[in-house]
Amino acid sequence: xxxxxRYRDHLTSMIGEGEIGKTVRVSGWVENIxxxxxxxxxxxxxxxxxxxxxxxxxxxxxxxxxKESAVSVSGQVVKRDASTYNDxxxxxxxxxxxxxxxxxxxxxxxxxxxxxxxRESGEDIRLRYRFLDMRNHRVHQNIVFRSNIMSFMREKMTxxxxxxxxxxxxxxxxxxxxxxxxxxxxxxxxxxxxLPQAPQIFKQLYMVSGFDKYFQLAPCFRDExxxxxxxxxEFYQLDLxxxxxxxxxxxxxxxxxxxxxxxxxxxxxxxxxxxxxxTYADAMLKYGSDKPDLRNPLFIIDLSDQFVGSDFKPFSNxxxxxxxxxxxxEKSKTFFKSMEEYALSIGMKGLGYVKVDENMSFxxxxxxxxxxxxxxxxxxxAELEPGxxxxxxxxxKKNAExxxxxxxxxxxxxxxxxxxxxxxxxxIVDFPMYEEDEETGKPIFTHNPFSxxxxxxxxLNTKNPCDVLAYQYDVVCNGVELASGxxxxxxxxxxVKAFEIxxxxxxxxxxxxxxxxxxxxxxxxxxxGMAFGIDxxxxxxxxxxxxxxxxxxxxxxxxxxxxxGAPTQVTEQQLREVxxxxxxxxxxxxxxxxxx
Numbered sequence: 111x112x113x114x115x116r117y118r119d120h121l122t123s124m125i126g127e128g129e130i131g132k133t134v135r136v137s138g139w140v141e142n143i144x145x146x147x148x149x150x151x152x153x154x155x156x157x158x159x160x161x162x163x164x165x166x167x168x169x170x171x172x173x174x175x176x177k178e179s180a181v182s183v184s185g186q187v188v189k190r191d192a193s194t195y196n197d198x199x200x201x202x203x204x205x206x207x208x209x210x211x212x213x214x215x216x217x218x219x220x221x222x223x224x225x226x227x228x229r230e231s232g233e234d235i236r237l238r239y240r241f242l243d244m245r246n247h248r249v250h251q252n253i254v255f256r257s258n259i260m261s262f263m264r265e266k267m268t269x270x271x272x273x274x275x276x277x278x279x280x281x282x283x284x285x286x287x288x289x290x291x292x293x294x295x296x297x298x299x300x301x302x303x304x305l306p307q308a309p310q311i312f313k314q315l316y317m318v319s320g321f322d323k324y325f326q327l328a329p330c331f332r333d334e335x336x337x338x339x340x341x342x343x344e345f346y347q348l349d350l351x352x353x354x355x356x357x358x359x360x361x362x363x364x365x366x367x368x369x370x371x372x373x374x375x376x377x378x379x380x381x382x383x384x385x386x387x388x389t390y391a392d393a394m395l396k397y398g399s400d401k402p403d404l405r406n407p408l409f410i411i412d413l414s415d416q417f418v419g420s421d422f423k424p425f426s427n428x429x430x431x432x433x434x435x436x437x438x439x440e441k442s443k444t445f446f447k448s449m450e451e452y453a454l455s456i457g458m459k460g461l462g463y464v465k466v467d468e469n470m471s472f473x474x475x476x477x478x479x480x481x482x483x484x485x486x487x488x489x490x491x492a493e494l495e496p497g498x499x500x501x502x503x504x505x506x507k508k509n510a511e512x513x514x515x516x517x518x519x520x521x522x523x524x525x526x527x528x529x530x531x532x533x534x535x536x537x538i539v540d541f542p543m544y545e546e547d548e549e550t551g552k553p554i555f556t557h558n559p560f561s562x563x564x565x566x567x568x569x570l571n572t573k574n575p576c577d578v579l580a581y582q583y584d585v586v587c588n589g590v591e592l593a594s595g596x597x598x599x600x601x602x603x604x605x606v607k608a609f610e611i612x613x614x615x616x617x618x619x620x621x622x623x624x625x626x627x628x629x630x631x632x633x634x635x636x637x638x639g640m641a642f643g644i645d646x647x648x649x650x651x652x653x654x655x656x657x658x659x660x661x662x663x664x665x666x667x668x669x670x671x672x673x674x675g676a677p678t679q680v681t682e683q684q685l686r687e688v689x690x691x692x693x694x695x696x697x698x699x700x701x702x703x704x705x706x
Contacts, residue, residue: 117182117214123158125187125201134206135184136161137214139245140177141226154183155245162205171211178225178242180215183208233658238672240663252660255375256648260327262374263348266367272323272350277312279305279329289333294688305331308641310560311625313351314598317637318629325350327644339590339646341657342669351639357581357597360638361537364585364593368642372533376651380533385585389540398431398515403589404534406522408433410514411491413502422479424459429507431514434492435521438499452520458513462502466494476502533587541582544575544611555612557582560626561596563608570607585642592647595640602630
């Protein structure tokens, strides 16, 4: 509902041909001032759009007006001459002939950038003047889009019977996961709160408390380094949990909610539910990643058995992966050389390949190390055709998987094989519960330690830990992990055994995870859930390259708030109140000694 006041009786979006002949008052910011043959115009922008104001005989009204000044203008709406229509704006067939102009907010300093082109400026200057940057139409609309997405999420989850419940922001430090943001306690000397990395424990306690379906658009805090798809500091997730639920119920909710969001907010085709399910083991073998981009038509095959005892020492008794690239044989030597340089840049020792000629023979140095039987088996397994290239990646199993995945992605991008106009979605399931610690050789958790192992106590008691699978699952879209979840381990006996395998005693569990350990002794229901990364989802839907483009006030890549200046130093009195003393870093002491 719009209420008129002394500053405006119309929004720019209300100005159209229906208002021709009316006198209206609008308010906003001066985006541009133009002089066309002696007649001056301004483009007035508010939250809702842009309208052209013509000064005609009242050019004196512009005295003291600069770009980005906040003004209120009254005047008559008239039809533009057809030759001056502007089909780029909704008000492009009309304009307002100014009768009065009042400056409401002056611009008294030089602008750090032109608002319409602010996205072309450096990120740090944009974030320092974020209040200006967000006047830019695209940046502004990104934040509006974010609001609409979050409103829709609330409506959708409520319609599915979920309650929106809140969880605390002041919590306890977690011994698992990323680094915590710690908050010293004033009242309790030497003790700290922590900002929650996720609402994990609290949402599980909601289930123990008898609530059936919980959701929250939850802020999460992790002291992590920035990436293009991860912001340092805080992020938001659509968090959900369900009592008396299995993996299938969680999948059903996700396969209804996520497609509904895409359908409402994007025109791109997308994978309809049920989403394909790919086991972790298959994803690592076929795609070299547990976040596979299914738009990429290339896949990886295992060729290790073809090089057992091979005379070619770099491949002999190694994990060997192959990637068939159709019709790549016509590429220049420069292309192959650049791929080899890329391989070296990611830590590979080289990148072998063979070309397939017209008579299906192999061209390349690796060919001489193959037997006739191996050649035929490789052709069959890779489904090779004339003109194809087969890349070889050989290393330890872990490295071969990782490098093959990176080569698969890189060559597909260079060949233009990725279709950017669709969303390909899948589940990654059956994550291993444990992996072997590279330093100690002992089993450690690979993912969420609170997940239910498949086979429960029997599996933990009878299987090699690295063979135990967990009820853990991710939603992956276009190579981006959008959601992660699990069926929770709600049985204290199973929990104690699961942590025992990872080197924790029952006393450790009681001390570090006391709330859950205690609550699960009071009739805990089976429960399961997941969380969607809201920022990543919006970034994907808007096709933005950086997650900071969809957050109103993000930290920069160095975890700094350039607008408010955080993190900042505080006074000695503030430190004393929370019993903190700041110690000098070793490098600062060294620098001080040098200067002395």
